[in-house]
Amino acid sequence: MVEYAPHPLSSLSVEETSLARDIVLASSPNEVIQFRMIYRQEPEKAQLVPFLDLEHAGRLTTDTPRPPRLARVHYVRAGKSAERKADEIEATVDLNKKNVVSKDVVGQEFLAGLSTWEFDALVETCKESPLLKARIAQFSLPDGFDVIVEPWPYGGMDQPGDVRRFFQGLCFAMDRRSGNPDANYYAYPLPIIPVMDFEKNEIIRIDELATGGGDDPLAVTTPKTGPILDHCAPAEYVPELLPGGTRKDLKPLSVVQPQGPSFSIKDESLVEWQKWRFRVSFNPREGAVLHDICYDGRSVLYRLSISEMTVPYADPRAPFHRKQAFDFGDGGIGHAVNNLALGCDCLGVIKYFDGVLVDASGRAEKASQVICLHEQDDGIGWKHTNWMTNRAVSTRRRELVVQFIITLANYEYVFNYKLDLAGAINVETRATGIVSVVNIDPGKTAPWGNVVHPGTLAQNHQHIFCVRIDPAVDGHRNTVVQSDSLPVRMDARTNPHGNRYEVVDTPLLTSAGFDACPEANRVFKIQNLDIRNPVSGNPVGYKIDPPPTQKVLADPASIQAKRGSFAKHHLWLTKYRDHELYAAGHYPLSSKAEVGGVADMVARNEDLLQEDVVVWSCFGLTHNPRVEDWPVMPVEILQLHITPVDFFTANPAIDVTSGKDPASKLTNGSCCRSEQPKL
Amino acid sequence: MVEYAPHPLSSLSVEETSLARDIVLASSPNEVIQFRMIYRQEPEKAQLVPFLDLEHAGRLTTDTPRPPRLARVHYVRAGKSAERKADEIEATVDLNKKNVVSKDVVGQEFLAGLSTWEFDALVETCKESPLLKARIAQFSLPDGFDVIVEPWPYGGMDQPGDVRRFFQGLCFAMDRRSGNPDANYYAYPLPIIPVMDFEKNEIIRIDELATGGGDDPLAVTTPKTGPILDHCAPAEYVPELLPGGTRKDLKPLSVVQPQGPSFSIKDESLVEWQKWRFRVSFNPREGAVLHDICYDGRSVLYRLSISEMTVPYADPRAPFHRKQAFDFGDGGIGHAVNNLALGCDCLGVIKYFDGVLVDASGRAEKASQVICLHEQDDGIGWKHTNWMTNRAVSTRRRELVVQFIITLANYEYVFNYKLDLAGAINVETRATGIVSVVNIDPGKTAPWGNVVHPGTLAQNHQHIFCVRIDPAVDGHRNTVVQSDSLPVRMDARTNPHGNRYEVVDTPLLTSAGFDACPEANRVFKIQNLDIRNPVSGNPVGYKIDPPPTQKVLADPASIQAKRGSFAKHHLWLTKYRDHELYAAGHYPLSSKAEVGGVADMVARNEDLLQEDVVVWSCFGLTHNPRVEDWPVMPVEILQLHITPVDFFTANPAIDVTSGKDPASKLTNGSCCRSEQPKL
Known part of the structure; x- marks a missing residue:
């Protein structure tokens, strides 16, 4: 008998997925079933945390209690007669006990995600x-x-x-x-x-x-x-x-790592790199998810995921108001995920992770190379030259990147989780692909779009993303503090020369939506008030620089706006509940309003002082297409920065090697002679 | 006799610099002179443009009239008696005619930049x-x-x-x-x-x-x-x-370009890369400057430079209100510029440019490798997968980088001009180095800074940069248009479903200061209203996404704020005048107010409709130091994007090769065995 012990955070294997299907089929004799998706149900946090604590302490044994290994199975049960509509079921299956724990019927007011x-x-x-x-x-x-x-x-x-x-x-x-x-x-x-x-x-x-x-x-x-x-x-x-073919004068640029990568992978899901340690999983709703992110043995985040995105189009002519994708919630990004190809989607030494997807019959198949992991160089990391000795110490900014890419009809999105040597986590989105176009008569133009090619009008639209950050800054009891830098009036006693400004820290005590405020240099610090930085005396923390991008533009009374309430604030703070993962709720498909999304979660008005807080960061781009976005648009890049603020006692990258790269070469660039007289 | 014909935009050579000094010395018998700086005086635009037009048309000959080759020489003339103060002189020297064109005495109300x-x-x-x-x-x-x-x-x-x-x-x-x-x-x-x-x-x-x-x-x-x-x-x-030495587990990552770089250099200053063509010069006030930036034979920018920066400190205790650097204007960045080392400050195949600096005697010496030029990879450039055939076309985002780095006592700044394959120009600043600290008593903390190390308080401060953009979008007559995306109320006739938003374009007709407005997705388009994009019908243009960073916080009545008026707006539009290059004026050293800076320039209230407009983009960071910024801070990165908007008739990068990089390698990452039981 095979020992059955994957890590609780590892994705379901093909075998587990098949097992989940078989258990559901066995529990549903005489029923016609079509499967939508099967994925690992997140363990309840109360069950997982003690396990992780023991794991972090190196005290796991084969007897350590572990959360039940659960699969969540979405399927359609056909109606038994012409009168009865099909039921949409979401079942939870215990893979150890091999039984169905629950079968939840999706309410008739919702549409289950599409397949x-x-x-x-x-x-x-x-x-x-x-x-x-x-x-x-x-x-x-x-x-x-x-x-x-x-x-x-x-x-x-x-x-x-x-x-x-x-x-x-x-x-x-x-x-x-x-x-x-x-x-x-x-x-x-x-x-x-x-x-x-x-x-x-x-x-x-x-x-x-x-x-x-x-x-x-x-x-x-x-x-x-x-x-x-x-x-x-x-x-x-x-x-x-291409009428002219491709250009011939862009010479190869390769990334080589002769000694291999600096990361290592254990147990299929555990990544270790430069004091970082986290797990990667894949599921068909969210794509790549990072779990249990620790640095040097200290926990930073419990879970990091792309929760949702919405793409409302602004052409006022019916039926274009119904062009509004929820690319994660409409049906999950499972079958939209790209098989990433070596040497195309990233350079260097690459580790790929596979996913598992199912077809309507529940047949599990490996989705190859849906996540790639690699290191990249991003220029100078830190540098200082001693002006007295002229000695320069210059280090590189190396990043570890977890990438996945999805194609949704015309569009693609590139998602990167990037961890750096200085303890920061950056989430990057790149929008590319082909802008959505409609036919426009010759000679016409329209204010709700741009003619990007003869006869084709690219409609104005927005892309609004939501990144779900479940922090665990030195533990699960955290407090989010809004930190504004504000001017202070000149005043003989406290600000005699007028150069002072003040940093006003406001703990956010109740679940609610909040906004960026770049004019106040606003950042949100996720702090653990119980643990002080021994140097500064401040609570240890990580800060979020909320990208101050435009929020949803649609009229608040419109269906577009109501469906995506999450896009109405830059930051939402909620109190953790198991299985609350989706910013626009479980069922945005063809919805008329957001139900069970962040707006509903915050309405519980929960206390967030040193509680298990969840942070939802929403940002995006208002995309009024340029002719240059056609026929495939150059990437539009957005970044969310999650940065330590008094979490460490010094720059964590201070011990990075400053050695010279031996492969770099000089050139005088004079490969060509001037064709004009020297003047 | 040596033919004397450097390009009008090339920097002064060592020989030219020495000649300029000799001409000044010869014109000043019996005077004691100390030199501050010698650099090429920018040609008058009215003289240079006809030359460039002929150059672009390939019609230059040795008889083509050219602007006079001028050097600007800053020096101190010692007082002839104890009573008479030294004079600060700025002389213009004609290097062809070998004479002094003018000697301007710096007004007594100013201090000449330091040396x-x-x-x-x-x-x-x-x-x-x-x-x-x-x-x-x-x-x-x-x-x-x-x-x-x-x-x-x-x-x-x-x-x-x-x-x-x-x-x-x-x-x-x-x-x-x-x-x-x-x-x-x-x-x-x-x-x-x-x-x-x-x-x-x-x-x-x-x-x-x-x-x-x-x-x-x-x-x-x-x-x-x-x-x-x-x-x-x-x-x-x-x-x-370092007590623990450097880390040993970060394995080498090299960039190799076996066929060499894709750029070429002509005439020492002309760079050609992927349809881009521009000149690089160096001067001791601004560092690297790009000139005459063209794409595929069409002009985009006349000149691009870092004009100024100011770093006001917020500790209200005298004399800290006098900690306020103007790192470009106080004395120029000449001797602060780093000699860039191969394989440290950038990777790959590197072309270096030297500068020329002078000492007090006017002796010219080569400042080696003060600018580096190289290509770098920045992830996916554009990608699309055909969902029907599963065929993916994925291209890389290659950038050409012109970099210089300066050290100002404790701090360093990395400046990158980055040109990409899709026609965009990005200006990146990285702040690094050692934060400025003062002694603080044991056990104390202060609201105007952070204790980043025992006994050391890092004071809160701001860094505000100004990038000067002298556009030439298909010619020198351009108009800047503020473009806001604004909500529209639901309305049965024009917006029946409430999903419409409108893009409001407002030509900015008079010189003035303007602000970012991310809540309106505000961009500033630099358009040539005389030339229409043949596809969209819109004027050809480039847009600036103004980084909506915090403006200067000091009280408007404070000397700090008055000295740096340029930091009070995100964008200034002025009408071009020769030699107006510096956002905070010529003489910020120990100034009490900005004189001759952008605020004074805009006060001329000049007409900017299809005129020779200059755009000044100001952005920065409010830096409340973290413990992690010590002892050398990880880079804080800001980017200014200058992006084509209906300048081209399609994505200029559409013909970039999508081939697979042959050097990339697979890894399973399992270099290490799990030290814990498999669970």
């Missing part, structure tokens, strides 16, 4: 739909073009009480003449959106899209027919289709 | 000063310690009309027992500041420093005597003095 097989069904249904076929026949597509339907979640339902499982298809035409399956069909947007009722397995409606400009009516009066792509033009990005 | 030889004199004078010797004798320094005096500019004079050439010395004790000349004396601050009157060549006063805490009086009542360092402790940073 890839539903998107596949949308594409199939569109292909067969007489309604859609007839509508497409009204267009005169250029010879050699056919239609691509790209599945999207259906943004918030317009009518109160309307909870139907709709999906929408964004339609494009693809130029097949090159025979290249990667020709860029986004350059040929069609002005229709078929809407599928999934329960009926039918395209129930085709929304007509306006193609006019800012001076035209918002509503479509006459659906477009005939030639609608004649003013469009190719916009390729795959190298072999 | 290294004055700092040397301060150190010498302190060594000889009976006053200082007697005062130091009152301390009981530990055995084996001696005193270090670190020269600083003397912040704004307190009395109106008082224009005297004072310098101040910050005093520390150095533990000589190790025999290591790089022991960190900042760990032993002495509570005195000797003040030197340079005209008198004498230490005229010793300011006593308070060493109490926040509850103690601001003024010093009883000067400290006796043992004052007994509560201090070593805080070393050079590797051989």
Whole structure:
């Protein structure tokens, strides 16, 4: 018999995932089941913390009590008769006891997160739909073009009480003449959106899209027919289709680590690097998650994850108000996650982690290389030159990066957790991919977007991310303190020369939403008030510099705004509860309002003084597309900094080697002769 | 006879610098002269632009008229009698005609920028000063310690009309027992500041420093005597003095470019890289300057420079209000610039540029390797995966970096101009080095700083930078447009679903100061209204994302605030005038108010609609030191983004090669065995 003892924080293996499915199937005889996702249910913190404490102390034994190994299984149970709707179930399965602990039925007011097989069904249904076929026949597509339907979640339902499982298809035409399956069909947007009722397995409606400009009516009066792509033009990005090919003069730049990486991996999930120690897991809702992040034996964070993001579009013309993705909550990022390729998505010596995903039958399969781990150089880390001796000591800023990348139809997001040598943790998001475009008539422009290519209007939109930070700064009882640097009036007694300013620290005692305030240099310190820094006497802490980016712009009364309440503040503080992981709630798919998200959590008005506080950091970008964002946009980078503030007794990187890199080389750069007379 | 034809934008050579000195000396018989700096005077734009236009068109000939080759020579002419004060002269020398064009005497209301030889004199004078010797004798320094005096500019004079050439010395004790000349004396601050009157060549006063805490009086009542360092402790940073040595487990990470760099250098100053083309020069006031930045034959910027920075300290106790550096304007960064070492300050294949500096005699000497140029990788540049074929195209974000680093006593600043493949220019500042500390009594703390080490209080301060951007977006007639993304109320006619927001573009028609406004996603577009993007129809442009950092905190009535008016806005727009290069004016040294800086420039209320506009971007950090900033602080990074917005007709990086890096390697990371039982 095989010993069954993965670490409580390691992801479910293929075998465990299969076991979870089998247990659910065995518990549901005579039922027709389609699976959505299976992942490790987070251990209850009260059960896990004693285990981690023993682990940190090096006192684990094979007898140490451990949290039950639980799987969470989302599935659909088909209705037994035509009258009965399918049930959405989320079951918890105990993998040790091999039984079902609970079966929770998703409330009828919610839609369970979508699955890839539903998107596949949308594409199939569109292909067969007489309604859609007839509508497409009204267009005169250029010879050699056919239609691509790209599945999207259906943004918030317009009518109160309307909870139907709709999906929408964004339609494009693809130029097949090159025979290249990667020709860029986004350059040929069609002005229709078929809407599928999934329960009926039918395209129930085709929304007509306006193609006019800012001076035209918002509503479509006459659906477009005939030639609608004649003013469009190719916009390729795959190298072999670029009219001029790729550039030849960018010479190779490689990262080499002749002695291998500085990190080590144990037990499949434990990463150790330069006094950092943490675990990596993968789940289909959040992607890569870091757990139990410690530095030099001291705990810093209990858990760090990308909790949610929303992408509302600002084109006021129906049905574009329903273009609003919740890319984590709509259905999880599981099948959207990229298989990362060696030498493409990062350089140097790379460790990859696999994930596990399931199909509708619950068949578990390894999702290869969905997370990569590597080191990178980021310039100077610290430097000082003694002006008397001219002796310089210069160290590099090395980072350890945990990266995952997701593709959601046209767009991609790169997520990096970066740990550095100076004790900081930085969370980086990069938005790239292809901006979402719609057809616009020749010669028109519109204030809610930009014409980035002939016939294609890229609509203005926002991307708002939420990073969930579950701190454990020297323990789980922490307090968040708002720290503002504020001017002080000149005053003979306290500020005689007017140069003083004051740092005002305000403990945030109750769960609530808070905002960045760069004009006050506002930072939020996560402190442990019970432990003082022996040098400064201040509580030990980590600080968050909240990126002061624009919050959600949609009218507060709009469905867009109501669905994403988390985007209304830069920072939310809540009191920890098990399984409260998602900023916009469990079920944002087609929601009309955020339920169970951070706004609801803070409404409990819980005491946060030296409690188990959770910090939710929300930031994003307002993206008014530039022509330069087409056909694939250069990365837009945002960073969240989580930095020690009096946690250590000195710069933790002070002992980093300052040696010279032997591989660097001099050049005079004179590879070419001047073609002009020397002047 | 040697042909005399350097490019008008190339820095003065050693020979030209010597020639300029010789011409000044020849024009000043019987005068005692000490030189401060010699550098190329910027050509008048009206003369240079026609030359550049011909150069861009490939139509330069040896007969092309060129701006006169001018040197600007700053020097001191000693008074001829005891009664007459020395004159500060700034002469313009024509290097072709070999004559002095003008000799401008610096007004008596200003102090000319300081020179290294004055700092040397301060150190010498302190060594000889009976006053200082007697005062130091009152301390009981530990055995084996001696005193270090670190020269600083003397912040704004307190009395109106008082224009005297004072310098101040910050005093520390150095533990000589190790025999290591790089022991960190900042760990032993002495509570005195000797003040030197340079005209008198004498230490005229010793300011006593308070060493109490926040509850103690601001003024010093009883000067400290006796043992004052007994509560201090070593805080070393050079590797051989670290108690535990350097870490051994950070394995080498090298950047290799087997085919060499992708850039080329012509005429010593012309850099070409990936369609970018610009010139690099060096001068002792501003350091590295980029000129005539073009992309694919189109001009983008005429000139890009770091114009100024100020570092006001917030400790309200006299004389700390006079700790306020203007690190560029106080005396230029010339002798503060680091000689950059191969493999330490950047990795890969490096091209170095030298500068030229002069000593008091005007002797020109090469300042080696003061600028480095190299390429670096910054992760993913753009990526898209076709969800239907799973084909991923992923490109790297390569940057070309022009770097210089300065050391100003305790602090260092790293400045990077970074050009990327997608047409953007980013200016990065990194603050590092040793935070400025003063002695604090045992057990005390103070609200205006943090105790970062026993006995050492690091005072709160700000660093505010100003980057001068002289745009030439497809020509020199440009208009700056403030672009805000603003919410729109839900409204049946124009915003029926409430998801619309509007982008409000406001041309800024008159010179003035402006502010960041992240809550409106404010960007400033530098547009050429005469040239439209053929795709979008918008004016071609580049945008500035103003970092919304905290502005100067000092009371507006304080000398600190008045000296640095430039720090009161995030963005200033002025109409170009030749030789207006410095945000805080020509002479900030010991100033009481900013004269001739951006605030004065904008007061001309000039029309800026399609004029030759100059953009000054001010940003910085409020630095309330952490214990982790000691003894050398990890870099604090700020970035200014200058990004094309409808300047191009597509992503300029779309043709970047997406090939796989062959040097990347897989690892399983299992270099070490788990030391705990597998659980």
